[in-house]
Amino acid sequence: MPATLAKLTYQALQKGKGAFSLAHKEISLRLLKTMAPDAVVKTLPLEPGAIQALHDAMDLLLERDWQDGEDGIYPTELLFSSPWKDWVVRYPLLWLDSPATWDRLRRRDFQDLPETINRQHYPAYYLRNFHNQTDGYLSDRSAALYDLQVEILFNGAADPMRRRLLRPLKQALPRLGVGGNPSQPVRILDLATGTGRTMHQLRAAFPHVQLVGCDLSEAYLRQAGRWLAERPGKLPQLVQANVEAVPFVDGWFDAITCVFLLHELPRPARANCMKEAFRLLKPGGVLAVLDSVQPKDSPQFKVLSENFRRVYHEPFYGDYMADAIETHLDQAGFAVPTSETHFLARLWLARKPT
Numbered sequence: 001m002p003a004t005l006a007k008l009t010y011q012a013l014q015k016g017k018g019a020f021s022l023a024h025k026e027i028s029l030r031l032l033k034t035m036a037p038d039a040v041v042k043t044l045p046l047e048p049g050a051i052q053a054l055h056d057a058m059d060l061l062l063e064r065d066w067q068d069g070e071d072g073i074y075p076t077e078l079l080f081s082s083p084w085k086d087w088v089v090r091y092p093l094l095w096l097d098s099p100a101t102w103d104r105l106r107r108r109d110f111q112d113l114p115e116t117i118n119r120q121h122y123p124a125y126y127l128r129n130f131h132n133q134t135d136g137y138l139s140d141r142s143a144a145l146y147d148l149q150v151e152i153l154f155n156g157a158a159d160p161m162r163r164r165l166l167r168p169l170k171q172a173l174p175r176l177g178v179g180g181n182p183s184q185p186v187r188i189l190d191l192a193t194g195t196g197r198t199m200h201q202l203r204a205a206f207p208h209v210q211l212v213g214c215d216l217s218e219a220y221l222r223q224a225g226r227w228l229a230e231r232p233g234k235l236p237q238l239v240q241a242n243v244e245a246v247p248f249v250d251g252w253f254d255a256i257t258c259v260f261l262l263h264e265l266p267r268p269a270r271a272n273c274m275k276e277a278f279r280l281l282k283p284g285g286v287l288a289v290l291d292s293v294q295p296k297d298s299p300q301f302k303v304l305s306e307n308f309r310r311v312y313h314e315p316f317y318g319d320y321m322a323d324a325i326e327t328h329l330d331q332a333g334f335a336v337p338t339s340e341t342h343f344l345a346r347l348w349l350a351r352k353p354t
């Protein structure tokens with residue numbers, strides 16, 4: 001396909017995802033107001049200009065995403081690689097799941113988890129229905145719907161945001177692009193990999209690298225394994241572990257990524273996670289953290305963030321919004337990080353001193 005046509009297709013696809021997501025959210029809200037009015041949470045009116053700022057930030061994100069594909073940071077096919085078939089099949093399940101979600105919202109019960117799980121295997125902060133998800137992170141049903149839910153939440157921009165860490169990572173560690181020699185493999189760990197969307201991007205950009213994904217949820221790892229196995233490329237190693245204590249020796253990894261996790265951790269766990277990343281990295285290794293924007297860098301989205309905290313069950317997001325990630329990185333031992341904002345995500349890149 002000629003480049004201009006491919007770019008137009010990409011933009012149309014993303015706009016389509018955005019319009020679909022907005023329509024879904026609008027219908028969901030109307031249904032909630034009708035079916036469970038006592039479960040509706042009061043939200044704040046957005047600041048003037050916030051919607052325009054969102055559109056502008058999204059356009060810029062997509063432009064950068066396309067440009068990085070063009071520049072060969074990752075193959076342009078990656079921009080079209082959503083699991084469409086799965087999403088189409090799973091979309092009706094989202095609606096079928098709604099009554100259970102409304103019921104939990106009505107009861108204000110955010111610790112409604114499968115009875116079969118062994119609660120002692122998880123830290124207390126984890127045992128919740130994050131984003132109001134049925135079963136929290138602890139079932140195959142939840143894992144099957146997660147990506148679609150995140151995609152809708154971010155109006156189709158979840159993967160373009162995740163891809164923002166690829167260029168800076170490659171620039172910080174040029175070895176990632178070539179893979180090094182086989183006796184000294186380049187290793188990347190994706191902390192809290194969930195269903196593996198970040199590993200999918202990493203594998204496409206750095207095909208020679210040895211990838212490891214870790215998460216506390218066995219069900220999410222199972223889903224990650226299934227998706228990654230369906231596509232070409234080396235299979236990453238999947239490890240069920242707490243990001244506060246990952247079972248690898250010191251200095252095992254060249255790079256570590258951590259996407260959309262920190263806002264779901266209480267502050268001490270956030271600090272522990274950064275310390276653990278430091279321990280796991282080789283001297284000179286790089287940590288890339290991508291998470292929600294914070295009001296100090298993105299004041300135009302302050303109300304949007306506050307509404308997100310109110311509507312979706314995010315018990316630690318309020319604290320995250322005021323937390324200084326740079327301080328955690330500094331206290332863990334990292335050199336002064338760089339940071340940048342892309343749409344609704346903030347990216348920090350920090351190096352372990354040699």
Ligand SMILES: C[S@@+](CC[C@H](N)C(=O)[O-])C[C@H]1O[C@@H](n2cnc3c(N)ncnc32)[C@H](O)[C@@H]1O
Pocket residue numbers: 123126137150162191192193194195196197198214215216217220241242243244258259260261264
């Ligand atoms: C919002 S999801 C993000 C998943 C993935 N990184 C992504 O970009 O979609 C948060 C993930 O963190 C995992 N998680 C939360 N706390 C954890 C912990 N202490 N240790 C390991 N994984 C954790 C959850 O199981 C879930 O898969």
